[in-house]
Amino acid sequence: MSAGRRAPKCLYTYSELGTLIRSRVGGGLGPDxxxxxxxxxxxxxxxxxxxxxRPLWLDAVNRPGPLARxxxxxxxxxxxEGLDAEDYEAERLLDLVASLASAAATPALxxxxxxxxxxxxxxxxxxxxxxxxxxxxxxxxxxxxxDHHDFAAMLRDAIQSGSLADTVATLTPSLSLYxxxxxxLARYRSLAAETELDPLPVPRSSIRVGDPYxxxxxxxxxxxxxxxxxxxxxxxxxxxxEKTLEQGVRRFQMRHGLEPDGIIGRRTFAALGVPLxxxxxxxELALERLRWVPHLSAGRGILVNIPMFRLWTWESLSDGRAxxxxxxxxxxxxxxxxxxxxxxxxxxxxxxPYWNVPRSIVLGEILPALARxxxxxxxxxxxxxxxxxxxxxxxxxxxDAIAGLRAGSLRLRQIPGPKNSLGLLKFVFPNDSAxxxxxxxxxxxxxxxxxDFSHGCVRVKDPVGLAAWLLRDQxxxxxxxxxxxxxxxxxxxxxxxxxxxxxxxxxTAAVEPEDGAVVFAEDIYGHDAxxxxxxxxxxxxxx
Numbered sequence: 060m061s062a063g064r065r066a067p068k069c070l071y072t073y074s075e076l077g078t079l080i081r082s083r084v085g086g087g088l089g090p091d092x093x094x095x096x097x098x099x100x101x102x103x104x105x106x107x108x109x110x111x112x113r114p115l116w117l118d119a120v121n122r123p124g125p126l127a128r129x130x131x132x133x134x135x136x137x138x139x140e141g142l143d144a145e146d147y148e149a150e151r152l153l154d155l156v157a158s159l160a161s162a163a164a165t166p167a168l169x170x171x172x173x174x175x176x177x178x179x180x181x182x183x184x185x186x187x188x189x190x191x192x193x194x195x196x197x198x199x200x201x202x203x204x205x206d207h208h209d210f211a212a213m214l215r216d217a218i219q220s221g222s223l224a225d226t227v228a229t230l231t232p233s234l235s236l237y238x239x240x241x242x243x244l245a246r247y248r249s250l251a252a253e254t255e256l257d258p259l260p261v262p263r264s265s266i267r268v269g270d271p272y273x274x275x276x277x278x279x280x281x282x283x284x285x286x287x288x289x290x291x292x293x294x295x296x297x298x299x300x301e302k303t304l305e306q307g308v309r310r311f312q313m314r315h316g317l318e319p320d321g322i323i324g325r326r327t328f329a330a331l332g333v334p335l336x337x338x339x340x341x342x343e344l345a346l347e348r349l350r351w352v353p354h355l356s357a358g359r360g361i362l363v364n365i366p367m368f369r370l371w372t373w374e375s376l377s378d379g380r381a382x383x384x385x386x387x388x389x390x391x392x393x394x395x396x397x398x399x400x401x402x403x404x405x406x407x408x409x410x411x412p413y414w415n416v417p418r419s420i421v422l423g424e425i426l427p428a429l430a431r432x433x434x435x436x437x438x439x440x441x442x443x444x445x446x447x448x449x450x451x452x453x454x455x456x457x458x459d460a461i462a463g464l465r466a467g468s469l470r471l472r473q474i475p476g477p478k479n480s481l482g483l484l485k486f487v488f489p490n491d492s493a494x495x496x497x498x499x500x501x502x503x504x505x506x507x508x509x510x511d512f513s514h515g516c517v518r519v520k521d522p523v524g525l526a527a528w529l530l531r532d533q534x535x536x537x538x539x540x541x542x543x544x545x546x547x548x549x550x551x552x553x554x555x556x557x558x559x560x561x562x563x564x565x566x567t568a569a570v571e572p573e574d575g576a577v578v579f580a581e582d583i584y585g586h587d588a589x590x591x592x593x594x595x596x597x598x599x600x601x602x
Contacts, residue, residue: 075166076113076114076117076121076166076169076170076173077111077112077113077114078112079166079167079169079170080107080112080113080114080170080173080174081107081112083170083171083174084100084103084104084107084112084174085100085104095178099178099181099182102178102181102210102211103174103177103178103181103211105209105211105212106177106181106211106214106215107177109215110215114169114170114173115173115176115177115215115218116130116172116173116176116177116218117169117172117173121159121164121169122159122160123156123159123172123176125221126218126221126222126223127156127176129222129223129224130176130180130223131149131152131153131156131176133180133183133223133227134147134148134149134152134179134180134183135149137149137183139241139244139245140187140231140241140346141241141244141342141343141346141347142183142186142187142191143191146179146182146183146186146191147179147180147182147183148175148179149179151175152172152175152176152179155168155171155172155175156172159172177214180214180223181210181211181214184210184213184214184226184227184230185210186350187227187230187231187232187350188208188230188231188232188350189350189351190347190348190350190351191347191594191597192347192590192593192594192597194348194351194400196593197586197589197590197593198586198589199348199351199400199565199586199590208230213226213229213230214226232349232350232352233355233376233377234349234352234355234376234377235373235376235377235378235380235572236349236362236566236569236570236572237346237349237350239569239570239572239575240342240345240346240349240566240568240569240570241346242570243342243568243570243577244339244342244343244346246577247335247338247339247342247577248339250284250285250335251334251335251336251338251339254284254335256277256280256281256284256334256335257274257277258332259274259277259278259281259328259331259332260273260274261325261328261332265322265323265324265325266300266322266323266324267300267321267322268300268301268302268305268321269299269300269301270299270300271298271299271300272298272299272300272323273298275295275297275298275299275300275304276294276295276298278304278323278331279292279294279295279304279307280294281331282304282307282308282311283307285311287307287308287310287311287314288303288304288306288307288310292307300323305321306321308321308323308327309321311327311330311331312327312330313576313578314576314577314578314579315330315578315579315580316366316367316368316508316509316578316579316580316581317330317508318508319508330579333579338568338579340591341567341568341579341587342568344566344567344568344587344590344591344594345566345567345568345569347590347594348564348565348566348586348590349564349566352402352562352564353402355376355377355560356376356560357375358375358557358559358560359372359373359374359375359559359560360372360373360375360376360559360560360561360562361405361559361560361561361562362376362562362564363388363390363496363517363561363562363563363564364564364565364566364569364580365390365398365400365563365564365565365583365584366565366566366567366580366581366582366583366584367566367567367569367578367580368387368388368389368390368509368510368511369385369386369387369388370385370386370387370388370496370517370519370525371384371385371572372384372385372525372528376560376562381572381573382572382573383528384524384525384528385573386519386520386521386524386525387505387510387520388496388510388517388518388519388520389499389504389505389510389511389512389513389517389518390510390511390513390517391511391513391514391515391516392511392512392513392514393511393583393584396513396514396515397515397584398494398513398515398516398517398563399492399494399515399563400563400564400565401490401492401494401562401563402560402561402562402563403488403489403490403560403561404488404558404559404560404561405486405487405488405496405529405555405558405559405560405561406487406488406489406554406555406558407487407552407553407554407555408484408485408486408487408526408529408530408552408553408555409484409485409487409550409551409552409553410483410484410541410544410545410547410550410551410552410553411475411476411479411483411484411544411545411547411549411550411551412475412479412481412483412484412485412497412550413449413472413473413474413475413479413550414472414473414479414480414481415470415471415472416441416470416471416472416473417493417514418467418470420514421464421470421471422465425441425464425471426461426464426465429461436456436471437456439473439478440473440474440476440478440479441471441472441473441474442454442471442472442473442474443455443456443460443461443463443464443469443470443471444469444470444471444472445469445470449550451470454469475550477500478500479500480499480500481497481498481499481516482497482498482499482500482518482522483498483522483545483546484497484498484522484523484526484545485497485498486519486522486525486526486529488561492515494515494516494517494563495516495517496516496517496518496519496522496525496561497516497517497518497519497522498518498519498522498545499518499519501518502520504518505520509581509583511583517563522545523538523541523542523545526541527541529555529559530553530555532556533553533555533556536553565584565586567579567580567581567582567587568580
């Protein structure tokens with residue numbers, strides 16, 4: 060060593076720090092003396108215990124090392140994942156780093172920093188992987204995913220390896236939609252920060268091509284900023300709504316779940332008036348919900364996004380490639396028949412299914428209709444049966460049989476055929492809510508932009524295409540045979556040789572996997588409003 064330089068002085072030994080760290084972990088104290096909860100304390104004990112409570116983030120002279128700087132940078136970047144930076148106290152930890160470099164640094168301060176950085180990094184990894192809000196607490200009919208990751212062990216291994224990158228990559232949600240939406244968040248945050256959109260005046264009647272509109276330049280600017288108009292599209296020369304602008308309006312309408320007719324009516328003006336700050340919030344809420352999605356299987360998968368009325372299939376849900384198949388769907392009515400959110404395994408198909416009418420529909424709809432029209436059951440191809448199974452014996456329609464339906468001792472079903480409410484094909488993933496995918500005879504409803512019309516199950520616009528995708532590896536199941544089975548004489552169950560993961564989920568912001576467009580949907584079930592309120596309440600209660 061040169062004569063002009065002295066070896067760095069070690070302020071205190073690892074043994075001294077270990078004793079202090081043990082006392083802080085045992086007492087559950089944060090860097091400012093705040094109390095760390097029991098669950099966090101248990102995680103910290105699992106993290107420090109195997110190393111006899113030696114510091115994890117300090118170098119040989121008791122200063123934060125390269126790994127600590129990596130962790131601090133990770134916590135500061137939390138907003139890029141749609142997380143709240145204040146949950147991880149990165150700025151406070153940076154202040155501690157500065158204090159550790161001063162002459163006033165003490166062993167107690169070093170121990171506090173080490174424990175605090177561990178606690179906040181563990182919290183970040185858990186939030187990144189599983190989210191911050193338990194979905195059951197906001198009325199979301201989805202079990203909070205049981206997580207089998209040992210976060211303390213994973214962090215300890217990462218520290219020993221000298222890098223957090225692989226661990227962070229492992230715990231980041233692998234669903235390709237998550238990564239795409241995270242990229243969209245950065246763009247919309249930039250738009251919200253840098254762009255001022257003047258409120259568009261709403262006229263008394265809808266605007267069509269050729270109509271005058273005084274704020275036409277403001278409309279053009281907004282559509283150009285949102286990339287619904289090409290960059291080279293010149294602003295209109297006068298205050299007339301013309302064809303070029305109409306194309307931009309159509310694209311805007313498509314991206315916001317509206318009828319893409321190019322007419323600027325009440326709903327289109329409402330969507331144009333949504334602040335960019337709320338679009339940012341929608342993306343943040345969507346990222347939180349995508350963190351609730353349970354572990355993805357390695358095989359094929361089906362996704363249904365409820366408020367966007369859309370179904371996709373992938374060869375692998377996390378491979379990032381374009382979907383193999385996509386189709387429109389109809390979901391449960393917003394007022395009283397909401398489609399639940401869950402993750403199940405699709406196991407079999409039924410061609411020409413019976414529809415076993417749920418008791419709630421029997422009591423609320425069928426019996427009142429039968430009271431008004433004694434021929435209702437015959438006209439709707441329905442029959443009363445005794446017992447379970449498709450071979451249950453029929454029961455004549457008599458006052459006693461109707462009383463049995465009302466009491467629940469008999470059941471009602473609709474026989475297979477073109478008028479059957481399930482159509483000619485049913486896709487089954489056993490679940491507690493008795494929800495499934497199915498064909499429908501009422502195909503005209505697919506022409507609507509908002510499609511919440513069902514009793515809770517999901518109606519599929521192209522059931523033949525979905526069946527062909529599911530059965531493509533099972534010998535003999537060509538598209539022609541699928542169609543023939545749908546129009547055959549008998550019901551037929553076909554088990555899949557390998558089940559397929561099916562996820563029904565709910566986000567009102569997404570990135571179209573086909574073309575990369577950022578799309579938004581109406582919050583038809585009010586889930587966004589509840590989650591936003593819960594997250595705001597959580598932020599206010601977090602010290």
